[in-house]
Amino acid sequence: xxxxxxxxxxxxxxxxxxxxxxxxxxxxxxxxxxxxxxxxxxxxxxxxxxxxxxxxxxxxxxxxxxxxxxxxxxxxxxxxxxxxxxxxxxxxxxxxxxxxxxxxxxxxxxxxxxxxxxxxxxxxxxxxxxxxxxxxxxxxxxxxxxxxxxxxxxxxxxxxxxxxxxxxxxxxxxxxxxxxxxxxxxxxxxxxxxxxxxxxxxxxxxxxxxxxxxxxxxxxxxxxxxxxxxxxxxxxxxxxxxxxxxxxxxxxxxxxxxxxxxxxxxxxxxxxxxxxxxxxxxxxxxxxxxxxxxxxxxxxxxxxxxxxxxxxxxxxxxxxxx
Amino acid sequence: xxxxxxxxxxxxxxxxxxxxxxxxxxxxxxxxxxxxxxxxxxxxxxxxxxxxxxxxxxxxxxxxxxxxxxxxxxxxxxxxxxxxxxxxxxxxxxxxxxxxxxxxxxxxxxxxxxxxxxxxxxxxxxxxxxxxxxxxxxxxxxxxxxxxxxxxxxxxxxxxxxxxxxxxxxxxxxxxxxxxxxxxxxxxxxxxxxxxxxxxxxxxxxxxxxxxxxxxxxxxxxxxxxxxxxxxxxxxxxxxxxxxxxxxxxxxxxxxxxxxxxxxxxxxxxxxxxxxxxxxxxxxxxxxx
Numbered sequence: 148x149x150x151x152x153x154x155x156x157x158x159x160x161x162x163x164x165x166x167x168x169x170x171x172x173x174x175x176x177x178x179x180x181x182x183x184x185x186x187x188x189x190x191x192x193x194x195x196x197x198x199x200x201x202x203x204x205x206x207x208x209x210x211x212x213x214x215x216x217x218x219x220x221x222x223x224x225x226x227x228x229x230x231x232x233x234x235x236x237x238x239x240x241x242x243x244x245x246x247x248x249x250x251x252x253x254x255x256x257x258x259x260x261x262x263x264x265x266x267x268x269x270x271x272x273x274x275x276x277x278x279x280x281x282x283x284x285x286x287x288x289x290x291x292x293x294x295x296x297x298x299x300x301x302x303x304x305x306x307x308x309x310x311x312x313x314x315x316x317x318x319x320x321x322x323x324x325x326x327x328x329x330x331x332x333x334x335x336x337x338x339x340x341x342x343x344x345x346x347x348x349x350x351x352x353x354x355x356x357x358x359x360x361x362x363x364x365x366x367x368x369x370x371x372x373x374x375x376x377x378x379x380x381x382x383x384x385x386x387x388x389x390x391x392x393x394x395x396x397x398x399x400x401x402x403x404x405x406x407x408x409x410x411x412x413x414x415x416x417x418x419x420x421x422x423x424x425x426x427x428x429x430x431x432x433x434x435x436x437x438x439x440x441x442x443x444x445x446x447x448x449x450x451x452x453x454x455x456x457x458x459x460x461x462x463x464x465x466x467x468x469x
Numbered sequence: 470x471x472x473x474x475x476x477x478x479x480x481x482x483x484x485x486x487x488x489x490x491x492x493x494x495x496x497x498x499x500x501x502x503x504x505x506x507x508x509x510x511x512x513x514x515x516x517x518x519x520x521x522x523x524x525x526x527x528x529x530x531x532x533x534x535x536x537x538x539x540x541x542x543x544x545x546x547x548x549x550x551x552x553x554x555x556x557x558x559x560x561x562x563x564x565x566x567x568x569x570x571x572x573x574x575x576x577x578x579x580x581x582x583x584x585x586x587x588x589x590x591x592x593x594x595x596x597x598x599x600x601x602x603x604x605x606x607x608x609x610x611x612x613x614x615x616x617x618x619x620x621x622x623x624x625x626x627x628x629x630x631x632x633x634x635x636x637x638x639x640x641x642x643x644x645x646x647x648x649x650x651x652x653x654x655x656x657x658x659x660x661x662x663x664x665x666x667x668x669x670x671x672x673x674x675x676x677x678x679x680x681x682x683x684x685x686x687x688x689x690x691x692x693x694x695x696x697x698x699x700x701x702x703x704x705x706x707x708x709x710x711x712x713x714x715x716x717x718x719x720x721x722x723x724x725x726x727x728x729x730x731x732x733x734x735x736x737x738x739x740x741x742x743x744x745x746x747x748x749x750x751x752x753x754x755x756x757x758x
Contacts, residue, residue, distance in 0.1 A: 213564040260743055263750035264702070267504050267563045271698040272746065278695045279739035286732060396695060400571060407568060439579030446572025450565050451557060 162468050163336070166414060169469060170332075173415070177321055187317045188385065193425040194324040195382040200405040200417030201331050202374035208412030209335055210367040211347035213270045216277030217402050219257070220372045222284065222394030224250040224379030229296040229389035230289055239304045243323075243380040250376020251369065253280075258368035262361060274396060281394045295390030299383055310384055323381050327374055332414060334370060343367055404442055407449050410456025415469050419457050473728050474607035480724015481717065482613055482682065485620030486512075488716025489675040490697045492627055493668035495706040499644040500664040503555060503566030508697070509690025510577040511547060511669045515539045515676025516685045517581060520592055532595035532681075539677045540670035547669030551662050574691075581687035589684030616678050623674065624713045627667075631709055640664065699742040705752030715753065 180190050203217045228246030231237045237245065261272040284290045291297075301310035310316045334340050346353045346360045353360050383389055392398060401424065409420025424442075431438050449456065455463055462469040490508055497505045505511075518539040522530035530538065550573060558566050598612040631637040643650040643657050651657045676690070683689060704715030719738055727734040745753060 207564075211562075213567065215567075260746050263746050267498075267567060268702055270564065270567055271504065271702050272742070274695055275699040275702065275739050275742055278692075278699075279736050279743075282735040282739075285735075400575070403568065403571075436579045436582040439575050439582070443572040443575030443577075443579060446568055446575065447554065450569040450572065451554060454561075454565070 165467055166332070166469065169415060170328075173418070174325055177325075178318075181314050181317055187313050189425070189429060191317055191320045191385045192382070193422045194320050195378050195385060196402070196405060196425055197418040197421035198324050198327045198381070199375050199378035200402055200409070200421045201328055202371045202378060203402050204406045204411065204413075204417045205331050205334065205374070206367055206371040207406065208416075209340060209343045209347065210364055210371075212364060212368070213403070214261075214273040214368075214371070215270045215396070215399050215403065216257070216273035216275075217372075217375050218394050218396065218398035219277035219280045220250040220254060220375035221379035221382070221398065221402075222389070222391070223253050223280065224376030225383050225389035225393050226284065226290055226296065228380040228383045229299050232299050232302065232383070233296060234289075236300075238306065239302045239310055239384065242302075242383070243377070246380030246383065247373060247376050250379065251373045254369045254372025254376070258365050258372065262365050262368060274399070277394065277399060278396060281391065281396070284391060284394055290389075290391075293391065295388050297388045299387045299389070301384055301387065316384060320381050320385060323377065327377055328418075331374065335414065339363070339366070401442070404446060404449075406456075408445060408456055410459030410462070411454075413456065413458040413462060413469055416456050416458035423457070471607055473725075476724045476728040477721065478607075478609070478613055478617075478724070479727065480721045481617045482720070483723060484717040484720020485617055485624075486675045486679060486693065486716075487697055487700045487720050488624050488713045489620055489671050489678075490693070491700045491704065491712045491716050492624060492709065493671040494697065494701055495709060495712045496627075496631065496671075497665055497668040498706050500640065500661050501551075501555060501566070502563060503558065503570065504563070504698075505665075505668065506567055506570035506694065507550070507573040507577065508570075508669070508672050509692075509694030510574040511543055511690070512672040512676040512679075512693065513581065513685075513687060513690040514543050514546065514577065515673025516592070516680040516689065517585075517676075518542050518673065519677045519680050520590055520685045523592065532677075536674070536677055540673040543673035543676075544666040544670035548662050548666040551665040555665065556658070556661070574694075578687055578691060585687055587686065587688060589686045589689075592680040592685055594681040612681060616682070620675070620678065621717075623671070627671065628709045628713065696738050699738050703738075703742050703745050703753060707752075711753065 177190070177194070181187060199217065199221055202220075203214065206212045206214055224246035227249030228242045231245035232239070232242040257273070257276050261269055261276060264272055285292055301316065303309055304315075304319055308315050308319060310319060342353065342358055342363055345356075346358070346363055350360055379393065382393070405420035405424045406417045407420070408416075408423055409418065410416030427441070428438060431441065434441075453460070458469050490512060494505055494508055497503060497508075516539075519532070519535040522528055522535045522538060523532070554569060554573070555566065558569060594612045598615050601608050601610045602614070603609075629637075631640060639650065639655055640660065643655070643660055647657045672690075679689070700716055700719050701712070703719065704711045706712070719741065722741065723734060723737055726737040733740070
């Protein structure tokens with residue numbers, strides 16, 4: 148894979164310090180949201196998508212693998228969590244675990260299949276697999292087809308936090324997002340992450356150095372899919388439903404768009420991109436299908452003129468990794 | 470038995486669309502190194518151009534001229550896309566081509582959805598192809614038979630053009646080594662543009678053919694292109710004949726599934742893709758990607 152990020156900067160203590168400062172600022176800003184008068188539902192939704200985009204970015208930005216089916220993890224975890232909460236009446240924390248487990252199993256199966264082909268074929272296979280799953284969910288009884296699973300009880304987290312209160316729910320979602328984000332940050336900066344980057348830059352050389360690149364890519368796929376599932380499980384509490392739109396290919400496309408806008412292979416880019424795209428959808432909701440046209444235009448503009456994305460451009464300007 | 474033959478025919482028709490579309494994808498990928506995500510949207514455009522030609526009060530151009538005009542119009546649109554956008558991606562990672570054409574597909578489909586909604590517009594079967602024939606074992610609607618035969622002819626003609634003519638030889642040579650072919654004085658960038666036009670034109674032709682069968686809808690290509698991607702993964706993009714045979718074969722298998730186990734008819738192509746990947750990861754025609 149070539150020229151995904153043309154300026155790979157070394158991981159230095161200074162870069163780590165910069166990133167931690169930005170992270171703390173981001174966490175504080177997000178923690179202040181309930182006092183700002185912003186609509187918490189909007190921010191919670193954006194946080195779920197930000198986590199999803201970060202998980203997706205782990206795969207493309209650091210592994211060089213473009214998955215065009217990441218919605219399948221979001222949707223599958225959503226269905227599993229929703230089913231566990233509503234039908235089995237499990238408490239929220241176990242409901243989330245069931246969702247993550249569902250995405251974990253799915254990512255093992257789909258990863259085993261799709262990792263066999265490289266580059267562009269990988270994207271087509273993940274897209275086809277997610278479409279396969281879409282049709283299965285359309286017909287399976289437990290998903291309730293077109294209606295989806297609705298009216299999901301939010302319950303009490305650990306028996307203490309009442310998730311029906313918007314502020315409590317907001318902080319639970321925020322903690323989930325920050326935990327997921329830090330985990331991804333840790334993965335990227337681990338020896339495993341370094342090997343992953345080397346595979347992205349030059350796979351034959353990584354093989355010749357003795358790395359079993361397929362195993363690394365498989366593990367990256369499973370990590371990415373499972374974390375995407377975590378985002379899907381959190382989203383169930385926010386939206387209180389699980390539906391087919393979360394499995395549809397257009398959702399996969401949106402995740403790609405968020406990451407592209409923010410910056411492929413940047414740490415904070417997917418978060419910025421997710422907020423930008425969700426905000427855009429919110430404000431342009433009245434324009435019907437023109438939103439699709441605008442999204443398509445953003446794709447075209449980003450690819451032609453703006454390949455580093457917002458955060459990537461800023462990082463490039465300041466010669467920092469962000 | 471009647472129902473089985475009817476489903477087989479539907480399968481053959483779907484197979485001809487798969488073949489025409491995956492053929493175009495393979496030709497485009499060979500020259501441009503781009504997977505054309507906009508292929509489904511351009512297929513839809515082909516159907517809409519035919520619809521406009523017929524329903525415009527000044528033109529009211531029928532099916533037969535549309536069969537030639539629509540691919541040319543959409544082909545020119547495609548060539549403009551290639552000149553203004555796709556050519557700037559040369560040398561970049563494959564995935565940018567996929568993302569760019571995905572964006573183009575969203576724009577095209579969104580614009581058509583705004584003006585025509587999501588419901589289907591009827592397109593009448595031309596008078597010459599109305600009615601049906603009794604073959605003894607089944608009743609064959611003439612138009613459906615025509616689609617299968619005509620698609621097959623177009624596929625073979627494209628195969629002949631690329632594998633057996635001098636132009637095709639240039640094309641294959643430029644796929645292998647564009648720099649060297651340019652050194653021989655052949656205008657490779659123009660050839661790339663024309664190739665994209667050809668691939669897109671094939672998609673538009675499939676669109677016109679499907680208009681009387683499937684109705685004209687803005688999203689008619691959106692789901693189809695994903696199935697075609699699976700077809701391409703199964704067959705591989707290494708060989709033209711491979712794309713044609715895989716396309717038709719998968720259409721037939723899908724038709725058989727509709728008869729024997731209708732619940733799986735949406736998913737059978739994807740399931741087959743998974744099986745092929747498990748048994749022979751390089752795809753049926755075998756060349757590694």
